[in-house]
Amino acid sequence: MKGQFLSNILLTFVWVALTGSFAFLNFLFGFAIAFVILWVINIKREDTKYFKIVPKIIAFFFFFSYELIKANIQVAYDVITPKFYMTPGIVKVPLDVKTDIGITLLANLISLTPGTLSLDVSDDKKVLYVHSMYISDKEKFIKSIKKGFEARLLEILR
Template sequence: MEKQFLSNILLMLIWVFLTGDFAFSSFAFGFILSFFILWIISRKFKKRKTKYYRFLPSIISFIFFFLWEMIKANIQVAYEVSTPHYNMKPGIVKVPLDAKTNMEITFLANIITLTPGTLSLDVSTDKKVLYVHAMYVNDKQEFIDDIKNGFEKRLLEILR
Protein backbone atom coordinates (compact mmCIF):
# COMPACT_ATOMS: atom_id res chain seq x y z
CA MET A 1 0.00 0.00 0.00
CA GLU A 2 2.89 2.36 0.75
CA LYS A 3 4.33 1.82 -2.72
CA GLN A 4 1.09 2.86 -4.40
CA PHE A 5 0.77 5.92 -2.17
CA LEU A 6 4.32 7.04 -2.88
CA SER A 7 3.75 6.50 -6.62
CA ASN A 8 0.61 8.60 -6.32
CA ILE A 9 2.51 11.40 -4.58
CA LEU A 10 5.32 11.25 -7.15
CA LEU A 11 2.90 11.50 -10.08
CA MET A 12 1.08 14.35 -8.33
CA LEU A 13 4.35 16.26 -7.94
CA ILE A 14 5.20 15.63 -11.60
CA TRP A 15 1.80 17.07 -12.54
CA VAL A 16 2.33 20.15 -10.37
CA PHE A 17 5.82 20.81 -11.75
CA LEU A 18 4.69 20.30 -15.36
CA THR A 19 1.79 22.72 -15.00
CA GLY A 20 3.81 25.22 -12.97
CA ASP A 21 0.77 25.94 -10.79
CA PHE A 22 1.50 25.50 -7.09
CA ALA A 23 -2.03 26.19 -5.85
CA PHE A 24 -3.83 23.70 -3.62
CA SER A 25 -6.29 22.92 -6.41
CA SER A 26 -3.42 21.82 -8.67
CA PHE A 27 -2.09 19.48 -5.98
CA ALA A 28 -5.57 18.04 -5.38
CA PHE A 29 -6.30 17.57 -9.08
CA GLY A 30 -2.87 16.00 -9.63
CA PHE A 31 -3.44 13.59 -6.74
CA ILE A 32 -6.86 12.54 -8.04
CA LEU A 33 -5.62 12.23 -11.62
CA SER A 34 -2.62 10.14 -10.61
CA PHE A 35 -4.83 7.96 -8.39
CA PHE A 36 -7.07 7.12 -11.36
CA ILE A 37 -4.09 6.49 -13.64
CA LEU A 38 -2.53 4.10 -11.13
CA TRP A 39 -5.89 2.41 -10.54
CA ILE A 40 -6.38 1.79 -14.26
CA ILE A 41 -2.83 0.46 -14.65
CA SER A 42 -3.25 -1.86 -11.65
CA ARG A 43 -6.51 -3.26 -13.05
CA LYS A 44 -4.82 -4.08 -16.35
CA PHE A 45 -1.80 -5.90 -14.92
CA LYS A 46 -3.08 -7.39 -11.67
CA LYS A 47 -5.99 -9.73 -11.14
CA ARG A 48 -6.73 -8.60 -7.58
CA LYS A 49 -7.10 -5.04 -6.40
CA THR A 50 -4.71 -3.79 -3.77
CA LYS A 51 -6.03 -2.34 -0.55
CA TYR A 52 -4.89 1.16 -1.49
CA TYR A 53 -7.49 1.50 -4.24
CA ARG A 54 -10.26 0.65 -1.78
CA PHE A 55 -8.73 2.63 1.10
CA LEU A 56 -8.71 6.12 -0.40
CA PRO A 57 -12.33 6.05 -1.66
CA SER A 58 -13.39 4.67 1.74
CA ILE A 59 -11.74 7.59 3.53
CA ILE A 60 -13.33 10.13 1.19
CA SER A 61 -16.72 8.45 1.60
CA PHE A 62 -16.31 8.45 5.39
CA ILE A 63 -15.40 12.15 5.46
CA PHE A 64 -18.46 13.13 3.40
CA PHE A 65 -20.72 10.84 5.47
CA PHE A 66 -19.38 12.33 8.72
CA LEU A 67 -19.84 15.89 7.45
CA TRP A 68 -23.41 15.10 6.38
CA GLU A 69 -24.23 13.57 9.77
CA MET A 70 -22.57 16.53 11.53
CA ILE A 71 -24.64 19.05 9.55
CA LYS A 72 -27.88 17.15 10.21
CA ALA A 73 -27.16 16.89 13.93
CA ASN A 74 -26.17 20.56 14.20
CA ILE A 75 -29.41 21.65 12.53
CA GLN A 76 -31.45 19.36 14.78
CA VAL A 77 -29.78 20.60 17.97
CA ALA A 78 -29.92 24.25 16.86
CA TYR A 79 -33.64 23.87 16.15
CA GLU A 80 -34.15 22.32 19.60
CA VAL A 81 -32.31 25.17 21.31
CA SER A 82 -34.03 27.95 19.36
CA THR A 83 -37.62 26.75 19.77
CA PRO A 84 -39.61 26.78 23.00
CA HIS A 85 -40.94 23.25 22.46
CA TYR A 86 -39.34 20.23 24.02
CA ASN A 87 -38.97 17.69 21.20
CA MET A 88 -36.16 15.65 22.74
CA LYS A 89 -36.52 12.08 23.82
CA PRO A 90 -33.16 11.43 25.48
CA GLY A 91 -31.94 7.98 26.33
CA ILE A 92 -28.98 5.72 26.88
CA VAL A 93 -28.62 3.02 24.25
CA LYS A 94 -26.60 -0.17 24.44
CA VAL A 95 -24.91 -0.54 21.02
CA PRO A 96 -23.41 -3.99 20.29
CA LEU A 97 -19.99 -3.67 18.67
CA ASP A 98 -18.45 -5.33 15.66
CA ALA A 99 -15.30 -3.32 16.38
CA LYS A 100 -12.85 -5.50 18.29
CA THR A 101 -9.56 -3.66 18.81
CA ASN A 102 -9.02 -0.75 21.18
CA MET A 103 -8.23 1.54 18.24
CA GLU A 104 -11.47 0.67 16.40
CA ILE A 105 -13.57 1.16 19.53
CA THR A 106 -11.81 4.42 20.40
CA PHE A 107 -12.29 5.89 16.92
CA LEU A 108 -15.96 4.88 16.89
CA ALA A 109 -16.58 6.33 20.35
CA ASN A 110 -14.86 9.59 19.41
CA ILE A 111 -16.76 9.95 16.12
CA ILE A 112 -20.04 9.40 17.97
CA THR A 113 -19.07 11.97 20.60
CA LEU A 114 -18.08 14.53 17.94
CA THR A 115 -21.59 14.39 16.51
CA PRO A 116 -23.83 16.89 18.34
CA GLY A 117 -26.60 15.31 20.38
CA THR A 118 -24.73 12.06 21.06
CA LEU A 119 -22.14 11.12 23.65
CA SER A 120 -20.25 7.87 24.15
CA LEU A 121 -20.42 7.01 27.82
CA ASP A 122 -18.66 3.71 28.40
CA VAL A 123 -17.51 0.43 26.90
CA SER A 124 -18.36 -2.86 28.58
CA THR A 125 -15.45 -4.75 30.15
CA ASP A 126 -15.66 -7.47 27.49
CA LYS A 127 -15.55 -4.76 24.73
CA LYS A 128 -18.75 -6.01 23.10
CA VAL A 129 -21.06 -3.11 23.97
CA LEU A 130 -20.78 0.68 23.72
CA TYR A 131 -23.14 2.78 25.83
CA VAL A 132 -24.26 5.94 24.05
CA HIS A 133 -26.38 8.81 25.33
CA ALA A 134 -28.48 10.50 22.65
CA MET A 135 -30.83 13.46 22.67
CA TYR A 136 -33.24 11.84 20.22
CA VAL A 137 -34.03 8.17 20.78
CA ASN A 138 -37.44 7.54 19.28
CA ASP A 139 -36.69 3.93 18.38
CA LYS A 140 -33.71 2.23 20.02
CA GLN A 141 -33.29 -0.38 17.29
CA GLU A 142 -33.33 2.29 14.59
CA PHE A 143 -30.69 4.26 16.52
CA ILE A 144 -28.52 1.14 16.85
CA ASP A 145 -28.91 0.37 13.14
CA ASP A 146 -27.93 3.95 12.24
CA ILE A 147 -24.71 3.66 14.28
CA LYS A 148 -23.85 0.17 13.02
CA ASN A 149 -24.67 0.75 9.34
CA GLY A 150 -23.30 4.27 9.33
CA PHE A 151 -20.29 5.11 11.44
CA GLU A 152 -19.16 1.63 12.46
CA LYS A 153 -19.43 0.04 9.02
CA ARG A 154 -17.54 2.86 7.29
CA LEU A 155 -14.92 3.08 10.02
CA LEU A 156 -14.21 -0.65 9.89
CA GLU A 157 -13.82 -0.47 6.08
CA ILE A 158 -10.98 1.98 6.66
CA LEU A 159 -9.32 0.35 9.65
CA ARG A 160 -9.43 -3.28 8.53
Protein backbone atom coordinates in the same frame (compact mmCIF):
# COMPACT_ATOMS: atom_id res chain seq x y z
CA MET B 1 -0.04 -0.14 0.22
CA LYS B 2 2.30 2.45 1.79
CA GLY B 3 4.37 2.50 -1.38
CA GLN B 4 1.32 3.16 -3.52
CA PHE B 5 0.19 5.96 -1.24
CA LEU B 6 3.65 7.56 -1.26
CA SER B 7 3.78 7.22 -5.07
CA ASN B 8 0.39 8.90 -5.26
CA ILE B 9 1.60 11.79 -3.08
CA LEU B 10 4.83 12.10 -5.08
CA LEU B 11 2.93 12.24 -8.38
CA THR B 12 0.58 14.80 -6.85
CA PHE B 13 3.50 17.07 -6.00
CA VAL B 14 4.94 16.55 -9.50
CA TRP B 15 1.58 17.65 -10.91
CA VAL B 16 1.49 20.73 -8.65
CA ALA B 17 5.06 21.64 -9.61
CA LEU B 18 4.35 21.26 -13.32
CA THR B 19 1.19 23.34 -13.22
CA GLY B 20 2.67 25.95 -10.87
CA SER B 21 -0.60 26.35 -8.99
CA PHE B 22 -0.61 25.65 -5.27
CA ALA B 23 -4.39 25.91 -4.90
CA PHE B 24 -6.13 23.26 -2.85
CA LEU B 25 -8.31 22.16 -5.77
CA ASN B 26 -5.18 21.66 -7.87
CA PHE B 27 -3.80 19.35 -5.16
CA LEU B 28 -7.07 17.37 -5.20
CA PHE B 29 -7.06 17.20 -8.98
CA GLY B 30 -3.42 16.10 -9.00
CA PHE B 31 -4.18 13.43 -6.40
CA ALA B 32 -7.08 12.13 -8.51
CA ILE B 33 -4.98 12.04 -11.69
CA ALA B 34 -2.13 10.30 -9.87
CA PHE B 35 -4.59 7.79 -8.39
CA VAL B 36 -5.97 6.93 -11.83
CA ILE B 37 -2.46 6.61 -13.32
CA LEU B 38 -1.35 4.28 -10.52
CA TRP B 39 -4.55 2.28 -10.82
CA VAL B 40 -4.00 1.77 -14.56
CA ILE B 41 -0.37 0.77 -13.99
CA ASN B 42 -1.29 -1.71 -11.23
CA ILE B 43 -4.51 -3.09 -12.74
CA LYS B 44 -3.09 -6.60 -13.28
CA ARG B 45 -1.33 -6.87 -9.93
CA GLU B 46 -2.85 -8.69 -6.99
CA ASP B 47 -2.11 -5.94 -4.44
CA THR B 48 -5.08 -3.67 -5.15
CA LYS B 49 -6.06 -2.91 -1.54
CA TYR B 50 -5.03 0.73 -1.86
CA PHE B 51 -7.31 1.23 -4.86
CA LYS B 52 -10.25 -0.20 -2.94
CA ILE B 53 -9.68 1.71 0.29
CA VAL B 54 -9.22 5.24 -1.10
CA PRO B 55 -12.73 5.45 -2.65
CA LYS B 56 -14.21 4.06 0.59
CA ILE B 57 -12.38 6.70 2.63
CA ILE B 58 -13.64 9.44 0.32
CA ALA B 59 -17.20 8.07 0.53
CA PHE B 60 -16.87 7.89 4.34
CA PHE B 61 -15.75 11.52 4.43
CA PHE B 62 -18.89 12.59 2.54
CA PHE B 63 -21.12 10.36 4.72
CA PHE B 64 -19.63 11.81 7.90
CA SER B 65 -19.99 15.37 6.56
CA TYR B 66 -23.67 14.71 5.80
CA GLU B 67 -24.27 13.26 9.28
CA LEU B 68 -22.41 16.17 10.87
CA ILE B 69 -24.48 18.78 9.03
CA LYS B 70 -27.72 16.93 9.76
CA ALA B 71 -26.94 16.69 13.49
CA ASN B 72 -25.88 20.37 13.66
CA ILE B 73 -29.16 21.45 12.09
CA GLN B 74 -31.16 19.25 14.47
CA VAL B 75 -29.41 20.60 17.58
CA ALA B 76 -29.50 24.20 16.36
CA TYR B 77 -33.23 23.93 15.61
CA ASP B 78 -33.85 22.56 19.08
CA VAL B 79 -31.85 25.38 20.66
CA ILE B 80 -33.51 28.26 18.79
CA THR B 81 -37.12 27.07 19.13
CA PRO B 82 -38.99 27.65 22.39
CA LYS B 83 -40.08 24.01 22.72
CA PHE B 84 -37.52 21.30 23.43
CA TYR B 85 -37.75 18.17 21.30
CA MET B 86 -35.06 16.31 23.23
CA THR B 87 -35.60 12.78 24.46
CA PRO B 88 -32.18 12.08 26.00
CA GLY B 89 -30.97 8.66 27.00
CA ILE B 90 -28.06 6.26 27.25
CA VAL B 91 -27.99 3.29 24.91
CA LYS B 92 -25.88 0.12 24.86
CA VAL B 93 -24.62 -0.36 21.31
CA PRO B 94 -23.25 -3.86 20.63
CA LEU B 95 -19.95 -3.71 18.75
CA ASP B 96 -18.91 -5.68 15.68
CA VAL B 97 -15.61 -3.83 15.47
CA LYS B 98 -13.00 -5.67 17.54
CA THR B 99 -9.72 -3.75 17.32
CA ASP B 100 -8.77 -0.99 19.74
CA ILE B 101 -8.20 1.46 16.88
CA GLY B 102 -11.59 0.63 15.38
CA ILE B 103 -13.39 1.11 18.69
CA THR B 104 -11.53 4.37 19.29
CA LEU B 105 -12.37 5.69 15.82
CA LEU B 106 -16.04 4.74 16.18
CA ALA B 107 -16.31 6.32 19.64
CA ASN B 108 -14.66 9.53 18.43
CA LEU B 109 -16.82 9.76 15.31
CA ILE B 110 -19.93 9.38 17.45
CA SER B 111 -18.68 12.03 19.90
CA LEU B 112 -17.83 14.45 17.08
CA THR B 113 -21.43 14.37 15.91
CA PRO B 114 -23.47 16.97 17.84
CA GLY B 115 -26.12 15.51 20.11
CA THR B 116 -24.26 12.25 20.77
CA LEU B 117 -21.45 11.34 23.13
CA SER B 118 -19.58 8.08 23.62
CA LEU B 119 -19.42 7.41 27.34
CA ASP B 120 -17.67 4.10 27.89
CA VAL B 121 -16.69 0.75 26.43
CA SER B 122 -17.40 -2.43 28.34
CA ASP B 123 -14.42 -4.33 29.74
CA ASP B 124 -14.88 -7.13 27.20
CA LYS B 125 -15.04 -4.55 24.36
CA LYS B 126 -18.39 -5.83 23.11
CA VAL B 127 -20.58 -2.86 24.05
CA LEU B 128 -20.26 0.90 23.59
CA TYR B 129 -22.36 3.14 25.81
CA VAL B 130 -23.63 6.20 23.96
CA HIS B 131 -25.57 9.18 25.27
CA SER B 132 -27.86 10.85 22.77
CA MET B 133 -30.09 13.89 23.01
CA TYR B 134 -32.62 12.39 20.60
CA ILE B 135 -33.70 8.81 21.20
CA SER B 136 -37.27 8.34 20.08
CA ASP B 137 -36.69 4.68 19.20
CA LYS B 138 -33.81 2.82 20.82
CA GLU B 139 -33.58 0.09 18.17
CA LYS B 140 -33.64 2.63 15.35
CA PHE B 141 -30.81 4.57 17.03
CA ILE B 142 -28.71 1.41 17.43
CA LYS B 143 -29.38 0.43 13.81
CA SER B 144 -28.36 3.90 12.59
CA ILE B 145 -24.97 3.57 14.30
CA LYS B 146 -24.44 -0.06 13.25
CA LYS B 147 -25.41 0.46 9.61
CA GLY B 148 -23.94 3.94 9.42
CA PHE B 149 -20.66 4.64 11.15
CA GLU B 150 -19.71 1.11 12.20
CA ALA B 151 -20.42 -0.63 8.88
CA ARG B 152 -18.52 1.97 6.87
CA LEU B 153 -15.64 1.96 9.34
CA LEU B 154 -15.40 -1.84 9.15
CA GLU B 155 -15.22 -1.64 5.34
CA ILE B 156 -12.19 0.64 5.61
CA LEU B 157 -10.43 -1.27 8.40
CA ARG B 158 -10.71 -4.70 6.76
